[in-house]
Amino acid sequence: MSDNWLDKINWTQDGLAPAIAQEAATGRVLMLAWMNREALEKTALSGEAHYWSRSRQKLWRKGEESGHVQKVKSIRLDCDEDAILLEIEQTGGIACHTGRHSCFYRTLEAGEWVETDPVLKDSETIYRKR
Amino acid sequence: MSDNWLDKINWTQDGLAPAIAQEAATGRVLMLAWMNREALEKTALSGEAHYWSRSRQKLWRKGEESGHVQKVKSIRLDCDEDAILLEIEQTGGIACHTGRHSCFYRTLEAGEWVETDPVLKDSETIYRKR
Numbered sequence: 100m101s102d103n104w105l106d107k108i109n110w111t112q113d114g115l116a117p118a119i120a121q122e123a124a125t126g127r128v129l130m131l132a133w134m135n136r137e138a139l140e141k142t143a144l145s146g147e148a149h150y151w152s153r154s155r156q157k158l159w160r161k162g163e164e165s166g167h168v169q170k171v172k173s174i175r176l177d178c179d180e181d182a183i184l185l186e187i188e189q190t191g192g193i194a195c196h197t198g199r200h201s202c203f204y205r206t207l208e209a210g211e212w213v214e215t216d217p218v219l220k221d222s223e224t225i226y227r228k229r
Numbered sequence: 230m231s232d233n234w235l236d237k238i239n240w241t242q243d244g245l246a247p248a249i250a251q252e253a254a255t256g257r258v259l260m261l262a263w264m265n266r267e268a269l270e271k272t273a274l275s276g277e278a279h280y281w282s283r284s285r286q287k288l289w290r291k292g293e294e295s296g297h298v299q300k301v302k303s304i305r306l307d308c309d310e311d312a313i314l315l316e317i318e319q320t321g322g323i324a325c326h327t328g329r330h331s332c333f334y335r336t337l338e339a340g341e342w343v344e345t346d347p348v349l350k351d352s353e354t355i356y357r358k359r
Contacts, residue, residue, distance in 0.1 A: 104340050117247045117312075119258055126256030128249055131312040143337060175333040176342055178325050182247075182261040184333040195308050203305040203314040207273060210234050212306055 105136055109181040115151060118183040120161075120194065123172050129194035130202040132161075134183060139174075146171050148185055165225045167191045191220075198222050235266055239311040245281060248313040250291075250324065253302050259324035260332040262291075264313060269304075276301050278315055295355045297321045321350075328352050 108116055115133045122129050132150040134142070138158055141149040148161040148169035162168030168190045175184040195202040197218060204216035238246055245263045252259050262280040264272070268288055271279040278291040278299035292298030298320045305314040325332040327348060334346035 104337060104342055107342060117261060119249055119261065121258055128251055128258065128314050131247060131249065131307060131314075174337040175345075176335045176337070177261060177332040178327050178329075178334070179332070182332075184258050184261075197308050199308075202307040202309070202312075204308065205306045207234060207304040207306070212234055212237060215305075 102140075105140055107176070107180055108136070108139070108183075109179065110136065111181075115153075116181055116183055118148075118150065118185060120148060120169055120185045120187050120189075122189050122194075123186045124188070127201055128203060129187070129189055129200065139183065142171055142185070143174060148187060162190060165191075165193075165196070167193050167225070169194070193219055193225070196222060196225070198225055232270075235270055237306070237310055238266070238269070238313075239309065240266065241311075245283075246311055246313055248278075248280065248315060250278060250299055250315045250317050250319075252319050252324075253316045254318070257331055258333060259317070259319055259330065269313065272301055272315070273304060278317060292320060295321075295323075295326070297323050297355070299324070323349055323355070326352060326355070328355055 110116055114135050117131055118134045119131050120129045135151040138149040138151045148171055150159050152159045169187040171185050171187055173186040198220040199216050205212040206215040240246055244265050247261055248264045249261050250259045265281040268279040268281045278301055280289050282289045299317040301315050301317055303316040328350040329346050335342040336345040
């Protein structure tokens with residue numbers, strides 16, 4: 100596979116692009132994370148979502164600690180070539196480190212962010228050494 | 230409505246946050262754009278999606294030129310409080326300035342970005358002065 104497809108991306112000055120993970124079975128948007136070139140390449144080659152952690156400044160295979168791996172079914176690019184959309188299968192049904200299905204668990208209601216999605220698994224259990 | 234909910238957002242150094250627009254009826258992710266505080270506030274108050282254009286450096290009401298307004302049904306915030314998810318109704322069924330339903334119209338296939346979504350309306354027609 101040539102690398103030309105990676106050269107198409109308009110990375111930010113920091114070499115990143117936002118990537119949306121959407122669950123294939125439900126259509127739910129589970130998270131938004133960031134990719135650099137290596138993360139996108141590894142995602143395409145391995146079929147598992149890899150991201151760049153801005154806080155930890157390191158490449159990160161989603162689920163490497165929690166087991167909540169994301170199997171990638173398709174990778175899309177937008178018109179400006181600076182945003183990525185992954186269609187994924189979410190192992191364990193939990194994308195969020197808080198133990199929820201989706202990271203987007205708060206909804207704006209009458210000027211307040213209300214937690215509208217339940218915790219499915221407590222985060223201590225998720226990250227307990229296995 | 231108090232402004233406290235706006236203070237919750239972890240804006241980037243440039244004062245922005247990525248916002249995903251997902252179509253309520255189909256579940257399709259139509260675009261990713263950027264919001265500043267004013268764009269998010271106007272979106273919540275007006276019920277129509279407003280974004281910050283990084284290229285034009287101005288606030289932008291989606292559809293102000295094309296008529297392809299986005300009616301907002303819900304606004305969600307992620308766990309890191311730095312990404313926004315809008316559930317929208319897309320007027321005219323076209324979110325992309327290229328005349329496609331979604332901006333994510335290219336799919337990675339065997340190392341190439343392939344245009345997998347059709348043009349529904351030519352962009353000259355979309356932006357013709359009305």
